[in-house]
Amino acid sequence: MMTRIRKGGLLAGVLILLAATAGLCVAGAQEAAVPWSEMEKFLTPPEEYKGKLGKYRSVMRFDDGSAVKTPQDWPRRREEIRSYWHRVMGPWPAVIDRPKVKYLDKEHVENFTRHKVEVEVAAGRMAGPQYLLVPDGKGPFPAVVVTWYNSADGAGLNPKQANRVDFGYQLAKRGFVALCVGGINPDVRNPTVPGGVQPLSYLAYAAANCCNALANMEQVDAKRIGVVGHSFGGKWAMFASCLYDRFACAAWVDPAIVWKEKDPNANYWEKWYLGYQFDKPPDAQRKPGVPRADNPRTGAYKTFVEQGRDMHELHALMAPRPFLVSGGAQDRPPHWLALNHTIALNAFLGHSGKVAMTMREGHSPTIESNAQVYAFFEHFLK
Numbered sequence: 563m564m565t566r567i568r569k570g571g572l573l574a575g576v577l578i579l580l581a582a583t584a585g586l587c588v589a590g591a592q593e594a595a596v597p598w599s600e601m602e603k604f605l606t607p608p609e610e611y612k613g614k615l616g617k618y619r620s621v622m623r624f625d626d627g628s629a630v631k632t633p634q635d636w637p638r639r640r641e642e643i644r645s646y647w648h649r650v651m652g653p654w655p656a657v658i659d660r661p662k663v664k665y666l667d668k669e670h671v672e673n674f675t676r677h678k679v680e681v682e683v684a685a686g687r688m689a690g691p692q693y694l695l696v697p698d699g700k701g702p703f704p705a706v707v708v709t710w711y712n713s714a715d716g717a718g719l720n721p722k723q724a725n726r727v728d729f730g731y732q733l734a735k736r737g738f739v740a741l742c743v744g745g746i747n748p749d750v751r752n753p754t755v756p757g758g759v760q761p762l763s764y765l766a767y768a769a770a771n772c773c774n775a776l777a778n779m780e781q782v783d784a785k786r787i788g789v790v791g792h793s794f795g796g797k798w799a800m801f802a803s804c805l806y807d808r809f810a811c812a813a814w815v816d817p818a819i820v821w822k823e824k825d826p827n828a829n830y831w832e833k834w835y836l837g838y839q840f841d842k843p844p845d846a847q848r849k850p851g852v853p854r855a856d857n858p859r860t861g862a863y864k865t866f867v868e869q870g871r872d873m874h875e876l877h878a879l880m881a882p883r884p885f886l887v888s889g890g891a892q893d894r895p896p897h898w899l900a901l902n903h904t905i906a907l908n909a910f911l912g913h914s915g916k917v918a919m920t921m922r923e924g925h926s927p928t929i930e931s932n933a934q935v936y937a938f939f940e941h942f943l944k
Contacts (some may be wrong), residue, residue, distance in 0.1 A: 596937035604886075604918040604934070607898040607905075609712040616899030619870050621878040621907060633911050636881075643875050644805065650760035651836065651862045652766045657806070658682060661775040666691060670767055673698050674734040676717060681775050683746055683768035684756065691752045693742045695719035695734035702783040704943035705739035705776045706730070707769055707809075709791035709798040711750065716742030725929050727792050736936060738943070739782050743772050748793070752844060762801055762835040762864045769802035786810055786943045790935060792927055793817060793892075797835065801883065804876040811883055811942045813935045816890035816925055820872055820900050821863075826852050827892055827925070874900040884914040886938045891925035 567677035606612070621643065622630045630639045648654065661682035668677045674697045680690030692713045697703055708716035716724040716741070718731025725732075730740030746768045753761040769789060777784035778790040788811045791799035796817030803812035821830035831837045833847040837860045853859045859867055866872070879886070881904055887893055898919065905917050918938065922931045 563752055564607045593671060597932045598937060598941045599711075601918065601934060602915075604920050605915050607902060607919075608895055611895065611902070612629075613899035613902065614899055615902050615906070618872055618874045618903060621875055621903050622910070630910075636907075636911060640879060640881075644879055647805070647876065648763075650865050651763040652757065652840075654759065654763070654770075654805075655685060658685060658771045658774060659768070660778050661771045662688065663694075663779075664688060664690070664918070665774050665814055671718075671842075672735060676734075681741070681743065681772055683743075683771050685811065689743070689746055689768070692729065692744070692920055693740075695730050695740040695742070696781050697734055697737050697739065699737075701739070701781040703737060703739045703781055704786035704788070704939070705741070705779075705782045706733050706787070706939060706943075707772050707776065707789040707799075707802070708733075708740055708742040708800070709765070709769060709789065709795040710742070711794060712744035713742040714744075714903055716740070716744070720907045721736070725932060726927050727795070728936070729790050729792075729932070732932065732936060733939065736940065738939065739776065739779070741772055741776055743769070747834070750834050751832075753838075755838055755840070758840050760836050760838055761806070761833070762830075766801035766805050769798060770806035770808070773802075773806060777808065784808075788812055788939055788943055790836075790939070791815060791817075793925065797830070800873075801876065803883075804879045807883075809883070811885060811939070812880070813886040813888060813938055815888040815927055815931075815935065816892045818892040819877070819887055819897055820874065821867065822892070823853060823867070825892065826883065829900050831859055831861075831863045833861070836866070837861040872900065874903045877888075877901065877904045880904065880916075881907045882911055884938075884942050885915040885918070886935065887919040888931050888935055889921045890923070890927070890931070891917050895921065 664680040666678040674695050677694040678691045679694050680688040681692050683689045710716050713728050716730040718728040730742040734740045776782045789799045789803050789809050790813040792815035796814045798815045803809040818828040839860050849857050849862045908916050920934045
């Protein structure tokens with residue numbers, strides 16, 4: 563029997579059919595799935611950088627100059643690196659085994675439930691509101707901590723950030739529990755600095771406690787927790803994953819994975835990252851901007867640079883856990899020289915295919931670059 567369909571109804575029906583066929587949502591764009599076979603090319607440096615280590619200090623030598631000769635030597639060298647970075651940045655308080663989570667509100671959205679919560683990010687300090695996204699169905703699910711200035715953007719509550727930093731929303735739709743965190747230092751440019759810990763390291767400590775909060779949830783597989791963030795959130799995710807072993811993998815979205823002192827957007831030297839001076843009051847900190855003679859390096863950043871240390875040492879703490887650098891304006895192909903140190907270390911330890919870097923133009927994530935991030939997590943956490 564032939565049914566008459568109005569022109570508008572026919573158009574709507576065609577759109578729905580096309581969306582269903584393509585695996586898209588009519589209400590908004592969603593990144594198309596990227597098969598892992600297309601991601602494998604990002605695990606190998608371009609030929610011009612392959613095997614080259616640049617001028618970075620070797621992670622395979624102890625501080626006394628002796629070599630790491632066997633894989634059995636690596637844990638001792640690894641602890642030397644980790645202890646050094648904590649010593650310079652300020653040692654963490656004890657990580658909380660079972661952080662408190664206070665549930666405030668919830669709503670069901672699409673195929674997951676979005677909870678508004680407060681999380682204990684340091685002993686006795688509840689931070690919120692944060693957003694916890696839990697997929698429908700029976701777990702335990704893989705999980706991801708999403709780091710950003712605020713939690714709402716990561717949870718998909720800001721249309722202006724759709725397909726940019728809404729990592730939690732996109733991953734929840736794909737079957738991940740997502741804890742979107744932000745506002746740990748509400749005034750990022752004038753951060754609180756508890757316990758003499760550099761602000762960026764304190765954020766990493768808070769993320770470690772968020773990781774433990776997830777690990778204690780019955781909906782979460784404690785062995786499959788990752789972390790992701792962009793820019794400021796990328797720095798946060800990088801330091802958290804490198805300094806806390808419970809993160810099974812990580813994606814760092816254009817954070818600047820080396821110092822890059824001539825790039826004002828790398829800005830690890832600022833007081834809200836690693837340049838805080840604990841011997842001076844807040845109003846006497848260095849002025850923002852690239853270090854120069856009349857505004858020199860300060861804080862932990864000054865120590866790291868003067869002692870020839872760079873973040874490739876932090877990357878090495880990830881081995882053999884996998885990580886992805888989603889490169890853009892701040893992270894460019896020459897940064898493979900830093901990543902090659904971890905690639906070589908992984909090979910030394912008997913592992914391969916654990917370090918990846920994708921590349922795009924511009925600092926902001928794109929639908930394509932984010933699809934690569936989700937493919938990375940689906941491969942290593944699912």
